[in-house]
Amino acid sequence: MSVAIIQVEEVHKYYQLGESRLHALRGINVSVEPRAFIAIMGASGSGKSTFMNILGCLDRPTSGRYLLEGIDVSSLDKRQLAGIRNSKLGFVFQGFNLLPRTSALENVQLPTLYTRIDKMERTKRATEALALVGLAERSRHFPSQLSGGQQQRVAIARALVNRPSILLADEPTGNLDSRTAVEIMEVFQHLNEQGLTIVLVTHEPDIAQFAKRVIVFRDGKIRKDEEVKERPRASEVLMAMPTLED
Numbered sequence: 001m002s003v004a005i006i007q008v009e010e011v012h013k014y015y016q017l018g019e020s021r022l023h024a025l026r027g028i029n030v031s032v033e034p035r036a037f038i039a040i041m042g043a044s045g046s047g048k049s050t051f052m053n054i055l056g057c058l059d060r061p062t063s064g065r066y067l068l069e070g071i072d073v074s075s076l077d078k079r080q081l082a083g084i085r086n087s088k089l090g091f092v093f094q095g096f097n098l099l100p101r102t103s104a105l106e107n108v109q110l111p112t113l114y115t116r117i118d119k120m121e122r123t124k125r126a127t128e129a130l131a132l133v134g135l136a137e138r139s140r141h142f143p144s145q146l147s148g149g150q151q152q153r154v155a156i157a158r159a160l161v162n163r164p165s166i167l168l169a170d171e172p173t174g175n176l177d178s179r180t181a182v183e184i185m186e187v188f189q190h191l192n193e194q195g196l197t198i199v200l201v202t203h204e205p206d207i208a209q210f211a212k213r214v215i216v217f218r219d220g221k222i223r224k225d226e227e228v229k230e231r232p233r234a235s236e237v238l239m240a241m242p243t244l245e246d
């Protein structure tokens with residue numbers, strides 16, 4: 001068994017709401033091996049986003065430990081956490097959050113502006129990231145000239161440009177039609193095969209089945225944590241799906 005890339009031990013999270021506090025995570029234990037592909041499911045309010053925010057070093061547990069590549073991030077200060085976010089983690093959200101009057105290539109380059117990488121290397125990395133998501137030909141397009149699925153792929157390329165080891169995606173297909181959603185899962189399966197660890201939140205069982213493992217949250221606890229048996233290949237599912245033009 002290889003060393004865990006993510007190790008979450010007895011994590012609790014409370015939110016202070018005036019006089020009372022809300023117990024959003026109630027003793028979470030998760031170990032994630034490198035090259036994992038995990039789908040997080042559960043009803044609204046079950047703690048999925050709270051958990052993702054902790055994984056993403058956007059928030060800290062109230063108690064418990066979180067080790068990221070063996071580093072106990074619970075003890076790091078804000079600047080150190082920002083450094084980890086920028087170097088080890090990539091984020092994708094339901095909304096694509098692209099800058100409108102900015103080309104796909106420039107959108108993808110944005111996270112490199114906070115690094116010491118020079119201009120030529122920036123362009124090279126952004127071009128490579130766009131190629132990884134199948135958008136090499138669209139680098140000069142503005143977001144308004146791209147479909148929703150293409151915009152989400154630009155957002156994925158942007159998340160990859162600093163070469164993170166983990167991609168965290170909170171409902172990345174929530175705004176997309178079902179075929180486009182499977183196309184995004186095809187991109188994720190491809191990236192995962194190249195070694196990227198992926199943790200993705202989804203409401204849809206059809207989307208979760210493309211992951212290797214599904215963790216279900218309920219009332220701030222893990223209710224189920226299982227390997228996916230007979231995982232379909234998104235590329236094959238797409239061949240059997242109608243296109244919008246049909």
Ligand code: ADP
Nearest residue numbers: 015022024042043044045046047048049050051
């Ligand atoms: P999910 O993503 O599964 O819908 P969340 O993690 O967003 O669930 O929320 C878990 C619980 O914590 C919910 O009861 C929610 O209302 C509460 N919560 C989430 N974020 C905050 C916050 N910033 N302040 C107070 N309560 C919050």
Ligand code: MG
Nearest residue numbers: 045048049050
């Ligand atoms: Mg949520």
